Amino acid sequence: MSNEQQIIDSNLNKDYEYGFVSDIESDTIPPGLNEEVIRTISKKKEEPQWLLDWRLKAFSLWKKSPEPTWANVKYEKIDYQAISYFSAPKKKVLGSLDEVDPELLATYNKLGIPLEEQKMLSGVAVDAVFDSVSVATTFKEDLKKEGIIFCSFSEAVKKYPDMVRKYLGSVVPHSDNYYATLNSAVFTDGSFVYIPKGVRCPMELSTYFRINEANTGQFERTLIIADEGSHVSYLEGCTAPMRDENQLHAAVVELVAHKNATIKYSTVQNWYPGNPETGAGGIYNFVTKRGICLEENSRISWTQVETGSAVTWKYPSCILKGDNSVGEFYSVAVTNNFQQADTGTKMIHIGKNTKSTIISKGISAGKGQQTYRGEVKIMKGADNARNFSQCDSILIGDKCGAHTFPYIDVRNPSAQMEHEATTSNIGEDQMFYCNQRGISTEDAVSMIVNGFCKDVFKELPMEFAVEATKLMEVSLEGSVG
Amino acid sequence: MKVENFQSEFEKVLNKTNFSKKFKPIQEKAFHQFLDTGLPSKKWEDWRFTKLNKFSKTLYKVSETEHSQITDFNFSKHHISDVSTLTFFNGHYKKEFSDHIPEIEIIDGLIDSKHKEEISSPTDSPFELLNTAFMDSSFNIFTKKNQILEKPIRFLIVSSSEDKLMVSPNINIKLEENSELTLIEHHVGESSNFFINTSTHAQLLDNSKLRHIRIQSNSDSTINFSNIDVNQNQNSQYDFFQFASGPELSRLNIHTKLNGQGAECSLNGLSLSSSSQQLGAHIITNHFSPNCISKQNFKNILQDKSSGIFNGKTIVNIDAQKTDSKQSNKNLLLSKDAIMNSNPQLEIYADDVKCSHGSTTGSxxxxxxxxxxxxxxxxxxxxxxxxxxxxxxxxxxxxxxxxxxxxxxxxxxxxxxxxx
Structure with missing residues (x-):
């Protein structure tokens, strides 16, 4: 196994491939958090009074709330006064892509998102969020024909205030949890999607987040509404430049699925995981994601590939309110070096015949610590509810950990609920079998891990599957495959 | 019972004259620690689901000498043949209702304080502290090396009184190398509003084997908390089984520590609940050494408005390579109003292990x-x-x-x- 050890070591020493900083002038307000800052953000974004009030309400609650400590992660206390809560690229870009700051475009190119070519090549519309303000949105025209709204959150506040007002905070209320409350107070931008009745969104919608400005927390807010009988697939992917200070990311994502609607939300997350030797400087990823299946036969599916961040703390959840609604959660999470992840899902069954599936695959290597924490709640009225959960972990190296904390709460006898989990390392016999057939140890590990994650990868949309595999290579190659 | 209500009762404990004085400092220390810790609330993660309303509303008194009078209690109903029985009536050891067991050293700790140091210092859990502070019987069982006891020893713990009593038995077991023992803890009681808070500490030396059976059939108005703490040396084996059909509220806390290589523990339970009973099991298996095997298998059958809790945790520490651990919780809901909370948890810090858990709930x-x-x-x-x-x-x-x-x-x- 010394060969394997070498591979592990070589990966532990691997630098973050996407670590670079783009040099763009930003419009940043000084660090600190108080009412004045919130008023400034609101003013800069030219927001209506009701939204400012909502922010202030959240802020006054946040000041009173204690910071949660129950998660199975350790990190240095965050100084919320040292964070700048607003940062926007100074050169406002409007209209065609030609007007976009060339340096910004170069950044996207480094990330492998050639905005100009996107139209032709991938058929993906990208609402690229650079720090906190949307700079360019493509494919708007095509989407407009179908009546689909896909724009930045601040644009939506201006153009469709009624809709935003109706749904904002309806799934994740401002009082939901510490980080969601903070987000509600200071969120700067994000994406807004509305799919009208009966429309099947012709392309995958995608946003690339990128944390760029030093000391800038990212407080994104995404709201997706799928009206009756509609269908949408949304992709979110992130990379971040190398930093020595911890950066906080506390986003909120809300999904609303009406009757017969389907929302598929896929994430590939590869933020800077921190210095491989000390663990310093990685991103704190404290995200609240929740969807509600409001009416019958609706469906929400979360797929995530989490390879980055120093500390990840997120639980994409589904509230299955409508009868026959379906919730799904597919996750691959990798923790390597000093990464820590406490992630999982919540499935709240309220309606009759609701179904949920949870497949979670954790890979822990180096000194990584990983926790699956999930809740399946079957309420009294949820007749014939059905849940299947499977949480498997692979441990690579003897300094990492994998933990499973499922909460299962059943209040209806007709419900059927199953949970199973296994934790193991890669078996010596498996390795032997592969080696014996001339497959190198590295390839063998890669093969085994790929097979391990297959259930989740097959859920990813085509465009993302390629990137997911790449990210797995970056994060795992050497230590796992 | 609120924290402040315990003070006057504790004074009664201190004034008891028939017990060895040597325990007083330990009891006082535990009581003060309890006052600092306070009673658990729903905000304590480990106590989220436990219904403590009734406990906080009832005022329990310590069991006095007058409560040790056996008037009309039907022992035959609880007879198990082929066991040696030690009877405790409302917390008092009843020699005349107990068998003499010559093969083994059994010490009534409160009277004969020879083995004082064997009383393990309690953890900071409030109810363990309460047990130490209020203990009314303390029994030490010690086997000899290579001694194999075929006949099980049964602790018959009877609660039978019109008064609302609080009883705190304290059991200490030490199995010497290669010895074997079967212990039956049998809780019975009729129409009494009781709070039974047991503490059991077991030390299993190399190659020893302890079979521990709990039969819990208290009356419907009783609260029964049990704290079991087991330390296992090399190749020792601990087999636990609990059969619970009573009481109104029960909480089984087991913490087993597999300290020596090759130790094995198998923890099992069947809980049958009806009306508004709540039977809970909070199990921690802690692997500290390589090549240990652990198993948790708990089942609940729930009727009426009853509820059940399974909170199982298996911790595999960094040195515990080659651990083989299984955890299973299966629950059968027979009624629309029954509630089951199941949290099978794994915490794993070693890589060469085989750990699995499973949980199912359904009708x-x-x-x-x-x-x-x-x-x-x-x-x-x-x-x-x-x-x-x-x-x-x-x-x-x-x-x-x-x-x-x-x-x-x-x-x-x-x-x-x-x-x-």
């Missing part, structure tokens, strides 16, 4: 019922057959025949009264 399979009915079984018989099939697998763990048949009779009784 009887309609197709299985249909199959049986289509073959002429009445609905009740078909249901009983399925429930029996679900539960009785667990009885195989009990090696002592008369105990096994006693428990399976109790199970059939419960089935008759509750399963339809």
């Amino acid at each position: 009887l399979d309609e197709e299985a019922l249909f199959y049986l009915r289509s073959r002429g079984l009445s609905l009740d018989r078909a249901r009983n057959l399925l429930v029996r099939g679900f539960a009785t697998e667990l009885f195989d763990i009990i090696k002592h025949e008369s105990t096994k048949s006693f428990i399976s009779d109790r199970f059939e009784n419960w089935l008759k009264n509750n399963a339809s």
Whole structure:
């Protein structure tokens, strides 16, 4: 196994491939958090009074709330006064892509998102969020024909205030949890999607987040509404430049699925995981994601590939309110070096015949610590509810950990609920079998891990599957495959 | 009972004259620690689901000498043949109702303080502290090297009084190398509003084997908390089985520590609940050494408005390579209003391990019922057959025949009264 050890070591020493900083002038307000800052953000974004009030309400609650400590992660206390809560690229870009700051475009190119070519090549519309303000949105025209709204959150506040007002905070209320409350107070931008009745969104919608400005927390807010009988697939992917200070990311994502609607939300997350030797400087990823299946036969599916961040703390959840609604959660999470992840899902069954599936695959290597924490709640009225959960972990190296904390709460006898989990390392016999057939140890590990994650990868949309595999290579190659 | 209510009761404990004075400092220390810790609330992660309302509303008194009078208690009902019984009545050891066991050293710790140092210092859990502060009987059982006791020792813990009493038995067990013992903890009691708070500490030296059986059939107005703390050395084996059909509220806390290589523990339980009972099991298995095997297998059958908790945790520490651990929790809901909270947890810090857990909750399979009915079984018989099939697998763990048949009779009784 010394060969394997070498591979592990070589990966532990691997630098973050996407670590670079783009040099763009930003419009940043000084660090600190108080009412004045919130008023400034609101003013800069030219927001209506009701939204400012909502922010202030959240802020006054946040000041009173204690910071949660129950998660199975350790990190240095965050100084919320040292964070700048607003940062926007100074050169406002409007209209065609030609007007976009060339340096910004170069950044996207480094990330492998050639905005100009996107139209032709991938058929993906990208609402690229650079720090906190949307700079360019493509494919708007095509989407407009179908009546689909896909724009930045601040644009939506201006153009469709009624809709935003109706749904904002309806799934994740401002009082939901510490980080969601903070987000509600200071969120700067994000994406807004509305799919009208009966429309099947012709392309995958995608946003690339990128944390760029030093000391800038990212407080994104995404709201997706799928009206009756509609269908949408949304992709979110992130990379971040190398930093020595911890950066906080506390986003909120809300999904609303009406009757017969389907929302598929896929994430590939590869933020800077921190210095491989000390663990310093990685991103704190404290995200609240929740969807509600409001009416019958609706469906929400979360797929995530989490390879980055120093500390990840997120639980994409589904509230299955409508009868026959379906919730799904597919996750691959990798923790390597000093990464820590406490992630999982919540499935709240309220309606009759609701179904949920949870497949979670954790890979822990180096000194990584990983926790699956999930809740399946079957309420009294949820007749014939059905849940299947499977949480498997692979441990690579003897300094990492994998933990499973499922909460299962059943209040209806007709419900059927199953949970199973296994934790193991890669078996010596498996390795032997592969080696014996001339497959190198590295390839063998890669093969085994790929097979391990297959259930989740097959859920990813085509465009993302390629990137997911790449990210797995970056994060795992050497230590796992 | 609120924290402040304990003060006056504790003074009564200090004034008791028939006990060895040597314990007073330990008890006082534990009591002060308890005052600092306070009683758990729903905000304590580990106590989220436990219904403590009744406990906080009732005022319990310590059991005085007058409560040790046995008037009309029917012992024959709780008879198990082929065991040596030690009887505790409302917390008082009753020599005249107990068997003499010459083979083994049993010390009434409160009177003879020879083995004072054997009382393990309690953890900071409030109810363990309470047990130490208020302990009214402290029994030490020590085996000799290579001693194998065929006949099980039974602690018959009776609660029977009109008064609302608080009873705190404290049991210390030490198994010397290569010794074997079967211990039965039998909790019974009728129409009494009791709070029983037991603490059991066991130390298993190399190659020793302890079989621990708990039968919990207290009355419906009783609260029964049990804290079991087990330390296992090399190749020792701890087999635990609990059969619980009472009381109103019960909470079983087990913490086993596998300290020596090759140690094995198997923790099992069957809880039958009806009306508004809540039976909970909070189990921690802690692997500290390589090559240990652990198993948790707990089942709940829930009727009426009852609720059940399974909070199992297996921790595999960094040195515990080659651990083989299984955790299973299966629950059968027989009523619309029953609630089950299941949290099977794994915390793993070593890489070369095999750990799995599983949890299922559901009602009887309609197709299985249909199959049986289509073959002429009445609905009740078909249901009983399925429930029996679900539960009785667990009885195989009990090696002592008369105990096994006693428990399976109790199970059939419960089935008759509750399963339809």
